[in-house]
Amino acid sequence: MNGERFKTSKGPGTPRGVKLRRLRRDKWLYILLIPGLLYFLIFKYVPMWGVLLAFKDYQPFVGFWNSPWVGFEHFRVFFQNPDFYMLLRNTLILSLYNLVFFFPAPIILAILLNEIRRSFYKRAIQTMLYVPHFISMVIVASLTYVLLTTEGGVINELLYAFTGRKIEFLSDPDWFRPLIIIQTIWKESGWGTIIFLAALAGVDMEQYEAAIVDGANRWRQIWHITLPAIRSTIVILLILRMGSILDNGFEQIFLMMNALNREVAEVFDTYVYTLGITQGAFSYSTAVGLFKSVIGVILVVGTNWLAKKFGESGLY
Template sequence: MTAVVDVEQAGAPAPAAPPAPRRPHRRWARVVRFRWLLVMLLPGIAYFVLFRIWPMWGAQIAFKNYVPFLGIQGSEWVGWEHFADFFSNPDFPRLLGNTLILAALSLFVAFPLTIVLALLLNEVRLSVLKRTVQTLVYIPHFLSWTVVVSLTALLFAIGTGPLSSFLDGLTGTETNYLADPDWFRPLILLQTVWKSTGWGTIIFLAALASVDQEQYEAAVIDGAGRWQRTWHITLPAIRPTIIVMLILQTGEILNTGFEQIYLMSNALNRTVADVFDTYVYFTGIQQGAYSYSTAVGLSKAIVGLVLIFGTNWLAKRFNQQGIF
């Protein structure tokens, strides 16, 4: 019996040896090999460390009664007092409403227009025309908001602006479009669309370039029209990109942008122009309420973080690709 067992064990294959641990010098060899890629990462890492991570140390003044002479550590701890004051402030509903309306216009109007423009550019077959149009729609992105607002002021100036004169001729009344509260949000939307739509098409055009062209050829053979090819092939192919960009856009829903709103606001349209970003500036910089304004900004950031996680969860719930 022992001999039979010995024969079976002799014929059995030897157990596999455990994998050898990775040697440290191989890791250093990979670092040396990709050293220039790592060097290119340094500016980005430095940016996030200096302007995103390190400032979080100062966010603790939102829970303190910050006094510059005493410093962060010497200031009195007040807990959630500033947050309670902000949410109970009579200006909070107006600020929230103005911010959400501008964010909704950007999310439901400007964002879809970016996709539509990318689809239209993708259908252009003349390469010279396509490159020319792309260049023209990209240029506004590189203009500062100061330049954009200055152009708006020239176009809608009372009596001298070409667009204001044209609109006055249609309505028969002279209107100060830059100071009229009813025109503040349309002007903000027009500026956002003109400045950002063309630049936003870059990502969608890159996604459209990866669509298999054989699917279009098969659809043409089956008799599918241009709209049917777009609906059944193009849009499903770029759906993951749309969802990722939508998640990121949702996270910025309360970040309406300080420069544009501040430059377009004045004493006459302040009722619809005040948003969280400008409110933080007025209370923190002009009035010196550093702790209170920090609490407002921190609340806005937390809401944006929750919206990102919530939208990503919904995308995964509907079997779509999220950002993590």
């Protein structure tokens, strides 16, 4: 019996045999997978050893391995730093603004585009919405400066002509966050519609026809057919978005920040750049970056757990 069991465990009809046949049949697909695996291995997983800098007092002339081990000292200094609460507040407020104003924007645009029946107009509008995504943030910041500066800015000149006064858009701290959100919505909303339009493409048109027969207007069709069709996509993107809640993007903030609005503009990304690159505090800035990553993982896992509690599939 033991001999028969040993033979049948490797037979062609066993799970192991089926896996071997599939492996031989799809060998070229697995070979094509190798470059992608190497990319993630070399550029994503191997650099993870760099997080050890957060637990060392890294000194370039001594080297990575010979630098003294300090444990959680950098984290203690960071949490006791008065700037920590300012950075946390600024980062969370900007992330909250993004969730409230930017995250729904691609969804709304995708629904509106889905309601356009003439393909020519739909493609033309989609193209116009996609173009800002390919514009460098440096160009976006330059356009913002040209439009809003008090020294000849187009909008400020119009305001002065009608009201007799100008607004310090670029230096007033109260205007910094609205400008960042407006830039983000204008630049990325159109590109974000791609995923939602792809999800809407799979909706059976007979559902809309049946809703029309039942007397449902456009708003009812959107509420009962369109939104449920992309609900799972919205949940997944929301989970992924929560993972980057402390990541507001360095380039945009850095370009729009100046000495007058720094109190509301300084976030973790710019703080890491200032300490790590300009001041050479490599270990301390690595600790700040690791803190961001750990919080991101916790938020992703927690949001995924909540999504499953509410009956969604989640990420895993």
